[in-house]
């Protein structure tokens with residue numbers, strides 16, 4: 026994460042603690058939130074992205090794994106066109122719509138956007154989160170609505186040991 030290491034030293038310490046916790050404990054880490062307090066440019070709220078989620082790509086194709094493919098489709102249609110040009114993206118869909126297809130590429134982007142980070146499933150009433158879940162050799166991304174428990178994505182892998190949630 027390239028977020029104000031100097032200005033937010035204490036926050037980064039907490040964040041590292043949260044990451045270690047998220048990796049080591051098999052989930053269930055709760056309540057630890059870090060507020061980066063960046064407040065830079067305004068983006069479409071995650072609730073708007075969720076409404077754009079259709080479980081498809083405008084390019085019309087499916088691939089072997091579609092979690093990032095269909096989620097990035099929703100982000101882009103909600104106005105996050107920066108994803109179309111992002112140089113750090115390693116692989117894109119073959120539909121012709123240029124969507125991001127690797128969960129890890131979405132994770133890196135979430136980390137750059139994030140104003141708040143939460144390890145473990147967020148408490149009810151904390152709103153919408155961009156989520157990254159991982160178990161050995163498997164990675165997944167989705168949008169999670171902590172108010173309703175609904176998710177927008179191909180799945181919600183609640184039992185996987187890594188549960189990282191980002192908000193902006």
Ligand SMILES: [Zn+2]
Pocket residue numbers: 082083084085086094118119120121122123124
């Ligand atoms: Zn596509």
